[in-house]
Amino acid sequence: MSQVRVLVGTRKGAFILTSDEQRKDWKIDGPHFPGWEIYHITGTPADPNRLYASQSSGWFGQVMQRSDDGGKTWEVVGNEFAYEGVPGTHKWYDGSQHPWEFKRVWHLEPSLTDPDALYAGVEDAGLFHTKDGGQTWQELPGLRSVKGDLWQPGAGGMCLHTIVLSPDNPDRIFVAISAAGAFRTDDGGQTWQPVNKGLKSDFELPDATAEVGHCVHSIAMHPSRPNVLFMQKHWDVMRTDDAGESWHEISGNLPSDFGFPIAVHAHEPETIYVIPIKSDSHHFPPDGRLRVYRSRTGGHEWEALTNGLPQSNCYVNVLRNALAVDKLESCGIYFGTTGGQVYGSVDSGDTWTPLVSNLPSVLSVEAQILP
Amino acid sequence: MIRVVLPAHLRTLARVNSEVELQVEGPITQRSVLDTLETAYPMLRGTIRDFATKERRPFIRFFACGQDLSDEPLDALLPAAVAAGTQPFRIVGAMAGG
Numbered sequence: 258m259s260q261v262r263v264l265v266g267t268r269k270g271a272f273i274l275t276s277d278e279q280r281k282d283w284k285i286d287g288p289h290f291p292g293w294e295i296y297h298i299t300g301t302p303a304d305p306n307r308l309y310a311s312q313s314s315g316w317f318g319q320v321m322q323r324s325d326d327g328g329k330t331w332e333v334v335g336n337e338f339a340y341e342g343v344p345g346t347h348k349w350y351d352g353s354q355h356p357w358e359f360k361r362v363w364h365l366e367p368s369l370t371d372p373d374a375l376y377a378g379v380e381d382a383g384l385f386h387t388k389d390g391g392q393t394w395q396e397l398p399g400l401r402s403v404k405g406d407l408w409q410p411g412a413g414g415m416c417l418h419t420i421v422l423s424p425d426n427p428d429r430i431f432v433a434i435s436a437a438g439a440f441r442t443d444d445g446g447q448t449w450q451p452v453n454k455g456l457k458s459d460f461e462l463p464d465a466t467a468e469v470g471h472c473v474h475s476i477a478m479h480p481s482r483p484n485v486l487f488m489q490k491h492w493d494v495m496r497t498d499d500a501g502e503s504w505h506e507i508s509g510n511l512p513s514d515f516g517f518p519i520a521v522h523a524h525e526p527e528t529i530y531v532i533p534i535k536s537d538s539h540h541f542p543p544d545g546r547l548r549v550y551r552s553r554t555g556g557h558e559w560e561a562l563t564n565g566l567p568q569s570n571c572y573v574n575v576l577r578n579a580l581a582v583d584k585l586e587s588c589g590i591y592f593g594t595t596g597g598q599v600y601g602s603v604d605s606g607d608t609w610t611p612l613v614s615n616l617p618s619v620l621s622v623e624a625q626i627l628p
Numbered sequence: 629m630i631r632v633v634l635p636a637h638l639r640t641l642a643r644v645n646s647e648v649e650l651q652v653e654g655p656i657t658q659r660s661v662l663d664t665l666e667t668a669y670p671m672l673r674g675t676i677r678d679f680a681t682k683e684r685r686p687f688i689r690f691f692a693c694g695q696d697l698s699d700e701p702l703d704a705l706l707p708a709a710v711a712a713g714t715q716p717f718r719i720v721g722a723m724a725g726g
Contacts, residue, residue, distance in 0.1 A: 292637060314637065317637060317638065317675040317685065317721070318674055320674075333641065333671035339680065
């Protein structure tokens with residue numbers, strides 16, 4: 258019988274939740290790295306017991322951790338993230354130019370085939386990679402040359418928070434940056450192009466259709482359709498069918514098209530999930546009702562999933578890395594809230610139960626299936 | 629031996645339970661003590677000072693003998709009692725709460 262492992266990063270440590278494939282009873286292990294912010298903890302597809310965690314602190318900076326036994330023990334690996342060459346400057350809040358400064362690792366994306374290889378998305382926005390299990394990191398600086406002087410921090414900082422690897426082409430990578438937009442490389446990260454055509458930021462940008470500057474919150478892909486991407490933007494839920502060459506809006510009947518995470522069902526590439534938030538100035542669900550919205554039509558038509566979720570007086574947020582799916586036959590969906598709850602569904606979102614409550618504010622959620 | 633007291637989170641990271649003792653070569657300065665500390669405990673690299681500039685991280689303080697030495701030059705001699713090992717060099721997480 259398979260096991261399911263859910264990796265949860267929080268403001269005050271990491272937690273590892275495990276269950277059998279019934280996913281009814283969960284064992285909670287943690288906190289790992291208590292007191293530290295764990296922006297992301299994830300496992301590698303090539304070796305599920307190889308985990309990586311981004312551990313950071315306002316006092317002590319960035320630490321990187323690696324486990325080879327599924328999180329039972331951890332080893333500190335390399336934490337030097339040095340921008341290549343002269344780092345240059347980007348746009349600052351007041352419109353002036355500001356030097357690039359490393360702050361933390363937001364997102365880790367392991368190679369699909371090599372447990373020693375992974376990418377790290379960092380703040381200030383940049384993309385690094387390692388081929389030696391995290392001991393050393395090198396930047397892919399071509400990304401920042403794509404009008405980097407026009408990139409500007411969002412409210413959460415200028416972070417590279419989303420990395421999507423193309424399963425059919427190891428040289429193709431998509432990334433998303435707040436607030437710069439989406440970018441694609443087709444040569445393994447040497448050169449990049451912005452892929453923001455069709456995005457409209459009417460209230461956030463003086464030129465609503467600018468080539469860069471959009472506040473993309475997250476992007477998801479189903480591995481069977483690597484040219485189809487779904488995006489939760491600051492406002493608007495978007496879709497591309499041509500690998501980012503053009504985007505169109507699929508917000509449809511959502512009660513709000515503001516939100517942070519987006520995910521695709523493990524076995525149904527046209528089934529997608531978002532968690533609407535009232536607005537950029539509220540950061541809580543509309544009407545105090547926590548609702549996951551599912552579209553089985555690739556967008557436009559959405560249904561509210563509420564069974565088991567609080568439908569009154571709920572004012573939590575769900576952050577961009579805090580929604581994940583597992584790959585069991587009956588697809589599991591998991592998300593964590595800023596109120597410290599982790600909810601799970603074993604029936605594609607029809608019903609939900611809390612796996613754990615009262616954790617620190619949740620920053621990231623990932624799901625693994627163990628043989 | 630030079631005695632160094634780490635803040636709790638860095639003791640956990642370095643897997644030590646109490647103060648650490650270091651054999652520091654040459655003049656006893658912030659730089660020489662921290663260089664030796666990071667050689668002995670490489671997992672602390674980057675957590676106390678910047679990799680490139682060697683500047684103290686903003687919310688780190690250095691105390692010894694009842695004095696705040698945080699803003700002293702990196703190559704200034706530490707107090708004689710620290711060099712003699714009778715007093716520890718204290719690395720402290722600054723008060724930064726709300």
